[in-house]
Amino acid sequence: MHTSKNWISHFKNNAEIQRVNWNLSPTITNREVELILPSLQAWQLAETSEGRDLIAASTKYAAKIGDPLLVDAYKLFIKEEQKHGDELGSYLDKIDKPRVSKSWDDSVFRSVRHLNTSMEAWTLTVLVVESTAQLFYQSLKDATNCQLLRQICTDLLIDEAYHITFQTDRLQVIFEGRSASGKWLRKYLYKLFFYLTATTVWLAHKKIFKAGGNTFKSYTKKMQQKYIKTINRITSPINMQSIELYPKP
Ligand SMILES: [Fe+2]
Numbered sequence: 001m002h003t004s005k006n007w008i009s010h011f012k013n014n015a016e017i018q019r020v021n022w023n024l025s026p027t028i029t030n031r032e033v034e035l036i037l038p039s040l041q042a043w044q045l046a047e048t049s050e051g052r053d054l055i056a057a058s059t060k061y062a063a064k065i066g067d068p069l070l071v072d073a074y075k076l077f078i079k080e081e082q083k084h085g086d087e088l089g090s091y092l093d094k095i096d097k098p099r100v101s102k103s104w105d106d107s108v109f110r111s112v113r114h115l116n117t118s119m120e121a122w123t124l125t126v127l128v129v130e131s132t133a134q135l136f137y138q139s140l141k142d143a144t145n146c147q148l149l150r151q152i153c154t155d156l157l158i159d160e161a162y163h164i165t166f167q168t169d170r171l172q173v174i175f176e177g178r179s180a181s182g183k184w185l186r187k188y189l190y191k192l193f194f195y196l197t198a199t200t201v202w203l204a205h206k207k208i209f210k211a212g213g214n215t216f217k218s219y220t221k222k223m224q225q226k227y228i229k230t231i232n233r234i235t236s237p238i239n240m241q242s243i244e245l246y247p248k249p
């Protein structure tokens, strides 16, 4: 568990670290481009969101719990996601492929996000999508020998691991505030949502997951491990004595 102040310093420090050597030229093969392009374009778009709805939801929530710094933490978090969009976009530019402005899975998530003013639903959605993002970027990295793309994936993977801790912290606080029956119900709803979303992402991007050496079975198994780790953290009682100063992935 970490305070908003801890998260602000984490995001600020992380923004100073440059892990990608942009002097490298892409060495991706035409065959690889053909395989990964639609997914790369879709994730580039998904990572580019302005996050206005999330800022609105977090502002309302932060006022309710009396933690104004939380809004700044969310703004920095969104900035880091936009950095992902920029990096993937720069890669598309370098391989002379267009950035897209529409993809079906992004439209689905954007419309859900738009309806979404509850911080709990927001956090859960982002958490699940980021869990699939970890497997996506790992598969993308494993599917290519292009050093530039591999470095971009590594950078994104490092950031996303912290993002998951960031969302888990928030969901743990929200979960702790629920009644016993609310907690019972949520354990089922979280699980259902997690697996439905994970399956949707597999269907949308299975070419990449397979190119990275996964089958639907191994993908589901990895998602299951992530789910267990996450749900154990969310449902464990918060111990204010064990606040860690430096967030860990
Ligand atoms: Fe991201």
Ligand SMILES: [Fe+2]
Residues within 6 Å of the ligand: 081, 130, 159, 160, 163
């Ligand atoms: Fe993320």
